[in-house]
Amino acid sequence: MADLETRELRYFLAVAEELHFGRAADRLGIAQPPLSRAIRQLEHRLGVRLFDRDRRGVALTDAGRVLVREAGTALDAVAAAARRTRRAGSPTRPLVLVTKAGASHELLQELLDTHAGEPGATPVEVLLCEVGEQAGLLREGRADVALMHRPFDDLAGFDTEDLCVEGQVAILPASHPLAARDQLTLAEVQDVPDLPIARWPRLDGSYPDGPGPEVHTQSQLAQLVALGKTLLVIPASSRAWQWPEHVAVPVTDAPDVTTVIAWPPRRHTAAVAALVRTAAGLRPHSHPDAGCAGSARTHRRRLPGAARAGAARAGGGPDGGTD
Amino acid sequence: MADLETRELRYFLAVAEELHFGRAADRLGIAQPPLSRAIRQLEHRLGVRLFDRDRRGVALTDAGRVLVREAGTALDAVAAAARRTRRAGSPTRPLVLVTKAGASHELLQELLDTHAGEPGATPVEVLLCEVGEQAGLLREGRADVALMHRPFDDLAGFDTEDLCVEGQVAILPASHPLAARDQLTLAEVQDVPDLPIARWPRLDGSYPDGPGPEVHTQSQLAQLVALGKTLLVIPASSRAWQWPEHVAVPVTDAPDVTTVIAWPPRRHTAAVAALVRTAAGLRPHSHPDAGCAGSARTHRRRLPGAARAGAARAGGGPDGGTD
DNA sequence: CGACGCTGATACCTGTCGTGTATCACAGCG
DNA sequence: CGCTGTGATACACGACAGGTATCAGCGTCG
Incomplete structure (x- = not known):
């Protein structure tokens, strides 16, 4: 029943990702035979086959697929332990807040200003990332808190507090016929032949099939819209996307964000709790038609307000034990 | 930046818990000098002092306290990885559902019955535990799903779905004057001189100060009530506590559970998702005055119903990706 | 006040096991 | 049928975790 070592999990993940012992060993900076042995030993210890070694390739078994996911979170947890402990020992340790570049800009500004005004507030360092990266950064201990967006981001495993609710807009090339509209529906936006929806890479780096262009950063996508190649639907307060060549049109039936x-x-x-409290108190949980903090400007019009005040929250609040 | 090994974390936790290198080494089954070296090396790698070695004792530093918590969850994650992978490889793998012994009995019964009736349902194995143990079992991968009770249990870090809401009752010795009452308030129950509230052990095993008896299992507490030594306030549907020598009196202003x-x-x-769906569909989310599933019988009377339908939920639902 | 006990730290040796080099066995392929 | 490329095997080496013996400080107690 001997416990697994993180080294074994790292080795396993390398092989699982490369599906090739030689390349995996190379990536790990070790030779191939020891890697083979390590995996074999891991399989023996778990009493489970992790790979099907067919003569011309390696494939994950069901159990292997389970371990891919489990090993990932376990290694994240170990890395987070090291990182948080290091930071706990350093004399000055600002809170790290991570958010998608360009999202909820006014809310963030207001949060930082308000927080900075509180007596004895911990300094906050802002870390901007690309779409979907917040969860990983939080899990690895690279960040302490994140601004995220439901239903886009995966909030599973985090405690959360709702801050504000807003509608979504379609971002279109200004030159496109649809850009003249006052409002749109999802159905109208879903299938515009000359503006196919862009494709983001999957976790493994491959792209789903489809007509749209392949992108992996916000800037690429924004530029593709400006070039008249695609469109997108985003929360009204997302600023980074909105170029002069863009037009934002409210999508009436898009789910609220x-x-x-x-x-x-x-x-x-205590520092995280204070910041969360400040954030929650910014305004009485998003006034029905205020959009998010600050004016949710678009290039064409203010949005029809978002109803449905915040509701859900995971576990206990951020108050509680102080340490 | 070399990664930590789980061995180092286990060693650290042992020392942190014993606060004594000799005893910790003993518990780990190794000699003391290697343990000292390992800790020293860990501190060096992290660049942080974890213990203050005063001449007559070892104490955790701030960073050490952080690592205690982090190492715990990291080791849980690693153990869960091993356990879940093993189970994924075994041919028959029933779902393990854990709940506090005696709690929500009717709801559980109904859930199991309904689930068993679904076509192709995975067999469910029920694991009964003591108060507050569910979270750990879930984190260590010993269980797949749990029935828990807000606000008592710590739901942080789990996805949850509300099943039902109910009021609380005071469990009193039948012989006590208060047992004759139709209903009570928290204030009345809080400070009964001859029925001091029992004390549960803290995480470190020590007991808080106070007049009440020390307990660490439900049965002990139930018997102490029967003996006229203490009282308690619990959800109305908790059956294990209710002996013939007990009387249950509704506490009107106790928070709903x-x-x-x-x-x-x-x-x-897919199996977990199916079970969760079954649970959520058991009834239209707890009818205002139905109490929990089944009749929330007490020895004296039915409870005044619990209002406030379920609201919160953590992250994404249990549907989604099937693997 | 000095001998003793107890703490964790140090010194040094040993055995294990993780690693590298060399090689094999087997499939696909031209 | 040899070539290429895969992962598995054999074996020797070296790093490092672990054990034993001992030391150094600080209580305590006769």
């Missing part, structure tokens, strides 16, 4: 502040569970330091 | 089904985030197997 909730901006939430999220933090790893059971990690309430 | 929500029974939830919880599972580790990002672990939606």
Whole structure:
């Protein structure tokens, strides 16, 4: 029943990702035979086959697929332990807040200003990332809190507090006929032949099939819209996307987007709790037609307000034990 | 930046718990000098002092306290990885559902019956535990889903779905004057001189100060009530506590208790998703005055119903990706 | 006040096991 | 049928975790 070592999990993940012992060993900086042995030993210890070694290739078994996911979170947890402990020892340790570049800009500005005004507030360092990266950064301990957006981001495993609710707009090339409209529906936007929806890479780096262009950063996508190659539907407060060549048209039946502040569970330091409290108190949980903090400007019009005040929240609040 | 090994974390936790290198080494089954070296090396790698070695004792530093918590969850994650992978490889793998012994009995019965009736349902194995143990079992991968109770249990870090809401009752010795009452308030129950509230052990095993008896299992507490030594306030549907020598009296202003089904985030197997769906569909989310599933019998009277339908929920639902 | 006990730290040796080099066995392919 | 490329095997080496013996400080107690 001997416990697994992180080294074994790293080795396993390398092989699982490369599906090739030689390349995996190369990536790990070791030779291939020891890697083969390590995997074999891991399989023996778990009592489970992790790979099907067919003569011309390696494939994950069902159990292997389970371990891919489990090993990932376990290694994240170990890395987070090291990182958080290091930071706990350093004399000055600002809170790291991560958010998608360009999203909820006014809300963030207001949060930072308000927080900075509180007596004895911990300095906050802002880390901007690309779409979907917040969860990983939080899990690895590279960040303490994140601004995330439901239903886009995966909030599973975090404690969250709703901050504001807003509608979505379609971002179109100004030159396109649809850009003249006052409002749109999802159905109208879904299938515009000359503006196919862009494709983001999957976790493994491959792209789904489809007519749209392949992108992996916001800037690429924004430029493709400006070039008249695609369109997108985003929360009204997202500023980074909105170029002069763009037009934003409210999409009436698009699901509302909730901006939430999220933090790893059971990690309430006093500093995080204070920041969360400040965020929650920014305004009475998003006034029905205020959009998010600040004016949710678009290039064409203000949005029809978002109804449905924030509701959900994971576990216990951010108050509680102080340490 | 070399990664930590789980061995180092286990060593650290042992020392942190014993606060004594000799005893910790003993517990780990190794000699003391290697342990000292390992800790020293760990401190060096992290660049942080973890212990203050005063001449007559070892104490955790701030960074050490952070690592205690982090190492715990990291080791849980590693153990869960091993356990879940093993189970994924075994031919027959029933779902393990854990709940507090005696809690929400009727709801559980109904859930199991309904689930068993579904076509192709995975067999469910029920694991009964003591108060507050569910979270750990879920984190360590010993269980797949849990029935938990808000606000008592710590739901942080899990996905949850509300199942039902109910009021609380005071469990009193039948012989006590208060047992004759129709209903009570928290204030009345809080400070009964001859029925001091029992004390549960803290995480470190020590007991808080106070007049009440020390307990660490439900049965002990139930018997102490029967003996006229203490009282307690619990959800109306908790059956294990209610002996013939007990009387249950509704506490009108006690906070409502929500029974939830919880599972580790990002672990939606099809089987878990199906069970959660069944649970959520058991009835239209707790009818205002139905109490929990089945009749919430007490020895004296039915409870005044619990209002406030379930609201919160953590991350994404249990549907989604099937694997 | 000095001998003793107890703490964790140090010194040094040993055995294990993770690693590298060399090689093999087997499939696909031209 | 040899070539290429895969992962598995054999074996020797070296790093490092672990054990034993001992030391150094600080209580305590006769």
